[in-house]
Each structure stands twice: as C-alpha cells, then as structure tokens.
Amino acid sequence: MKTKLFIACAAFSGALLAACTPAPKNNVLTEAEKAEGWKLLFDGKTLDGWRDYNGDSLTAPWIVEDGCIRAKGSGSDASGYIVTDTVYENFELVWDWKIAEGGNSGMLYHVVENPKFKVPYVTGPEYQLIDDFGFPEPLEDWQKTAADYAMHVPDTSKTIIKPAGEWNTSKIVFDNGHVEHWLNGEKVVEFEAWTDDWFEKKNSGKWKDAPEYGLAHKGVICLQDHGSAAWFRNIKIKELPRKTKEVDLFNGVDLKGWEIYGTEKWYVDNGLLVCESGPDKQYGYLATREYYDDFDLTVDFKQLANGNSGVFFRSFIEPGAIINGWQVEVAPKGMDTGGIYESYGRGWLVQIPDEKENILKPGDWNTLRILVKGDNVKTWLNGEQMVDLSDPKIGKAQGRIALQIHDGGGIKVQWKNLKLKTL
Template identity: 40%
Template sequence: MHNGLLQISLTYQLYQKMRKLSILILAVATTSCFTGCAPEKKKKKVDDGWTYLFDGKTLNGWKQVAGQAEYQVTDSAIIGIAKAGSPNTFLISDKEYGDFILEADIKVENKSSNSGIQFRSNYDPAGKDGKGLVYGYQAELDPSDRAWSGGIYDEARRGWLYPLSLNPEAQKAFRFGEYNTYRIEAIGNEIKTWINGEEVAYLIDSTDTSGMIGLQVHSINNPEDAGNKTYFKNIRIQTENLKPTPFKKDIYVVNDLKNHLSDYEKEHGWQLLFNGKDSSGWIGAYKDSFPDFGWTIHDGILTIQAADGGESTNAGDIVTKKEYSAFDLSFDFKLTEGANSGVKYFVTLSEGNKGSAIGLEYQILDDEKHPDAKKGRDGNRTLASLYDLIKADKQPRFVKPVGTWNKGRVVVYPDNKVEHYLNGVKVLEYQRGSEAFRELVAQSKYKGWKDFGEAEKGHILLQDHGNKVSFKNIRLKELK
C-alpha cells in the first residue's frame, strides 16, 4: 500500500479505538453518577423540606401588633428597632403552626436588647384595653449578664417555664454581637431549644398545641436605648415528616404533665415517687402503714387535708419507704391560704421524738399569711428556705400565687453540696457537714440533735402541719 494511504488507514484505526474508549469512559462516569450522585439528590430533597417564612425582601406574611417599635428589611434581615414608651412589640406570622421545627438567625448589638421568638402563641386584639396582647411560649434572647438565652418563657401568662439556672452549661451558647442560630422543636408535648448547636432547654407541656410565630422587640426602661436594633434572618420552618432530635447530654427536664415521665427521663434514671394512683412507696412516719385518714389521693393529686393547724398531731407525716443519699428531687406543691408544710430529707426516724420527724426541710409556707414567716432568724423560715437555717433568696416574680402550683427542687450531690430551687430558679446552696453548716445548726432549734442533717442516707418526708397542701409530680433521680 502506498505510504500515504497506509498512514491515513492507521490514523483512522487509532481514531476509532480512541472513540470507543471515550464512549466507555462516558458510560462508566454516567453509571457512577447514577449510583454515587443519588444520595446527593436525596439530600437536596430533605433540605427542600424547609419553608422560608421571610422572603428576605419584604414583610409579606407578617403583621406588627401590640407596640410601636419599628420593623424594617435591610440586607436580607428583618431589623426590629426599639422605641421609647412602647410596650413589647411583636411581628407575628399570618399563619399558625402546630408541630414544627423552626430555625432562625438572630443578632443583637446592645446588652439592653432583650428579645425572643414566640411560637405556638396567641394574639388577643382586645387585650390590654384594646392595645393588643401576645401571649404564649417564647424562646428567650437575653444578652444580659443573666444569660438565659434559649430558655423558655411564657409571655404575658405563666412567666418562666425553663430558666437557664436549670442548665447553666448552656448559658455560654449565645454569642453577643454575632448572628446566633436558634432551633426550636415543638413536636407533640415536647419542646426543645438549641443555640448554635448547643442543647439548651427541654420542656414537656400541654398548654398550647398550635399558634403563630412572632419576633419580639422588647420594651425599654431607659430612653437612651431607643433605636437599638435586633436582627432576624433565615427564618425557616419544617412541618412535615418531623423527626425529633434527641438530646445527647443529660439535661434537666421541666415536665408539666401530671405524674408522667418521658422516655428521656427514664433513660437518665428518673423515677416517680408518687404514681398518682395510690400510696405505693409511702408509709406513715413512725407507723407500720399509710395513714387511713387525712391524706387523700384524687385525680392524680396527693393532699393532706386541713385539721387544726397542729404539727403532725393529726394524720401525721408520711415518708418514702426507701432511703436516699445523693439525689435530685422535684415536686409540685399547691398551698391554701395561710398554710404551712414542708418536704424533709435525710429523715432517719431514729430520734424517737414527738411531733414531726427530724430532718433537713424545704419549707413550704404562705409567707404573707402564716406567722412562721416572721419567726426564726433573718427570714430563714420562709418559702423554699432551709427551715430555720438558711433563707431562700427569691424574687417575688418567681413565686406563684397561693392556690396555684409551684415547683420545688432539692439537689444533693455526692460531695454533700445541696441546692434548693423554686420554679426553676436556685434560691440557696450549702455544704452538709461543713463548719459553716454546723455553725448554723448551733444557732437553730436543731442544736440539741447530735450530727443534725449529716446522716449518710434518709427518707423523703411530706409534712402534715394541719393545713391543706397538695402535691403531684414527685420524682427523683439518684446521683452517683
């Protein structure tokens, strides 16, 4: 064959081989994409489950209520501007939502700029004499030194439901002067919050199951704070195919369901001391059985009925059959007017004394109407105090009125550090067996009891002081 024709033929054969190789490579790449790229497509579909409540340009879908603070849109953010003389102002969604997962980015640049995200909330146009009232759950934004951002507040109704004194580690999650990503999961009765990925609050509550979303600009006390700004952006929600995100840490749960423990609480060692049905686990102090009068159980509530106001002279105190050393104890209690009672711990029943059994006491008292509040030393017999030893440092705003439910809590750590809480706020702490503790005992009514309050373990006691007082949600976790 002529050299020129031979060269053309070889070139054509080489072209055909390269063409087949290219087709093969393309086929492999295509197959690889079908198998390897599919998860990415699936991931995008999951991401598409978010619905943005703010279009980044306008306030469409929102309306301003209850105050005169200004809301404007700048650089893809809603900016709330504080105004002197205005009450709390809210930008609320046109739609209501039941179960959802909500995320939003929020920033404040001034320590006075308290704010929050309302959810499952309500608006009453006739409230506050026609000025309008927003009430319901709020995920708090608190840039002050208190640092309760992410805690759960019940706006214009019950007040604090989950203050961050219940989860102090989370107080560092909020970053002042930067955008912070809030996440709120409201699924069924369980409400959980995160800030910047940090687990913050865990509330179980059935008060509201649906409602609107709202962005708050808080009222200001100082006219110089007028003009301070709060920034909201990337406000997005999921309402379908919701899967709760489990908390990884052991977080204290505020559970308002009557005598109920969630799976999360059970997994972390919580147990009910009162089952809401009968007296199982309880017995009369210094008795062989549960009192056959005085103490009643009805509709999941344990009540000591009123008698003559005497201390343990009627039905008598009741104690747990089991003894405890280190523990976290929570209980709900409701006082009647002028009532006196108490929850005691480290009760050994070894003293053989008359009257109420001896032990450390979380005081339950109507401070306004019962005379014991003015006895003792420096108020150490008032509500939530370590009776006759240490006064509870409490603010009136954290005390629920007589006739409504309050939440008590006593934590005894393995190192004998003890804390009292009232409605989620720590009101005192002390060290059992310390020199300071023994000095307090020496000045108290317990000075005659050897090693008072220092037993290795003891019973939990509910006191009969002759006044009507009710209990529910008595739960305990042993600490090790």
C-alpha cells in the same frame, strides 16, 4: 402591608399551634427521663410507696385527689407526716406543689425512723413550703418558702413564688453534702452540709437541743401536713453516686470534729487522745460530730488502767449521755476485746473465744480495725480477725462513731492514729 400581614399571620399560627399542643401529662416520665434514671414517687392514682412516719401502713390524713397527693390539713406539729418506703442518700428531687391560703407544709429528706425520734424534723432537714404572702403571722427569713428551714435563708433577689392556690415547682439537690434548693427555675439556696459553718448554725439556733438533726447521710423522704391543705404532683427523683473519702478523725492537737457527752474526761496529751474517768464515775462518750455509715477504721489504743472502753459505730446520743448503737469492745484481757455489744435490747451479739484473748497486749499499743459495710461488721485485733457478723438491724442503722468510758471509775486509755476510709 406585606410585612404586617406576615407578622400577623405568624402570630396567629403560633397561637393556633400553642392551642393545639397537648398539655404535658402529670405524674409520668418521658423516655429521656427514664433513660437518665429518674423514678416517680407518686403514680397519680394511689399512695403506694408511702406510709406513716415510724409506721408500717398509711393512716395519716393524706388522700389522692385529681391526680395529686393532698394533705387534708388536719395534721399538727406532732402528727400527720408520711414518708417513702425507700431510703435515699444522694439525689435530685423535683416536685410541683401548691398550698392553701395561709398554709404551711414542707418536704423533708434524710429522715431517720426510730421510736426514739417522735417527729421527723429532729433528724431530717426541711425545704420549707409556706404561704409567704398570706401566712397569719410575720415570718423570719429562715421560715420562708424554699428556706433550708431554720438553717439557710433563700436569696430573695431570685425568689419567684406563685401565690396560694397556684402551682410552683421545686427541686432539692443533695450531692455528697453539697445542697441546692431551687424554686420555679431559680437556685435560691446553696450550701455545704457538715462544714464548720454548718455546725455553727446547727448548734447556735433552733437545733441546738436536737443532737442528731441533719447528720444522717441517708433516710426517707417526708411530706408534712402542718394543719393546712397542700397538694403535690410530679414527684420524681434521680439518685446520684456516693463518693468515698479518707478522714483523719483525730488531728493530734485538739478535739475538733468530736463532741463530748457526759462528765468524764477527754483531752489531748503529747499528741495522744486520752479518756479518763472523772469524779462522777459514770459512762462518758466522745462522739464524732458527723455520721459514718459504711467505713474501714483503724485505731491504736493503750490501756493504762482498767481499760474498759470501746468504739461505738452507727450510734446516736440521747440527752443525758445515753447512747444507742453497737460497740466494738475494748476491755481488759478476758473481757472480749474485739467483740460486738448492742447498747440497747440484745446485749452481746458476738463474744470472743478464750483462745483469742491472748491477742490483746495489756499495757502496750494495740491496733483495732473495724470494717462496716451494709449489714456486715468485721473486726481485727492486732491483725487477727475477731468478728464476722451480719445483722439486719445493724444494716438498717446509721450514726456516729463514739469512744466510750465505762462507768465505775479508775479507767484511763490512750488513743492515736484514728484513720477512716468511707466506703
């Protein structure tokens, strides 16, 4: 009797304690979280810090309701997205969410804002949020909750989803290309971005015609109104440090790690990378398949014929081999090798003074160095500094490195020793 009475009293005391313990407050950080570097992305009262995608104010169908960010459900595939004011690179991102019956939404990251990109998902990966049980159409595994949408499917043996109208907790970890998706305390997706396997998935599925999908190393965070109500709270983020690495961009054997745009010729000959005008005599580009934002790059080049070429940085490619970004000029003597040209908008940003034109060695090997950090670009040709430019527009951009063939025909340039260190 004494044992049973003790157990009963203990159970009653535990229940009473649980009933008297205040529920955790929403949209606040503990002192421990603050000390660890966590920050709130939603204060529980306003939408301060959020705005329309590609906009400077908030007009999209989102409101604050009962301490939650709510999607009204009037968005569509083409509209209804809101993004953070702040750009994030490496992070842990945690949030609570619930969705309307039959609903569909998402949390996107590394979203690039540019008028050329009409919707966020052509650049930013998406943690899928959807009503797996009540969605009106059959779902593929890559469409289900916690999937890396259209790329990596969740581990269904670990997937615990609460139904529409109930709160779930999700987490994304992005740590220098290592990615994890968590759902209600379980890790259900894990992969490495920008590996051969990752690029194979990207180029063979839904994103094969979205050349810049998933390449950005940083970007805004985005919430999606996909035509159904969704609620978000306790959105918090902790930034993680960037890691540096050294990269040989050219292996001397083939064009692995590069992508060809246009119809001009790019090939390897006797351990050298060669660009040569083709029969169409148009612009052509050989672009890294990865983005490189802050870096120190050295490359050797030899102009065998009309060497009108260049090295683009923080650039992206549109269909039709149209490049957007900045070029460090490589051209015949008297044509500003080492200068900076913007491919759209402003044209020449820095041209080379006449007294520096003799630094170029026509028909011989030259060494070009490009240092890009934040909004500053420095260039050197054969050890002599050519440019020191700070520009806010460059500072906001990110993208690929790309070698160029100018239009007009008759161009042939050799390249070697393309060595890069990220910063």
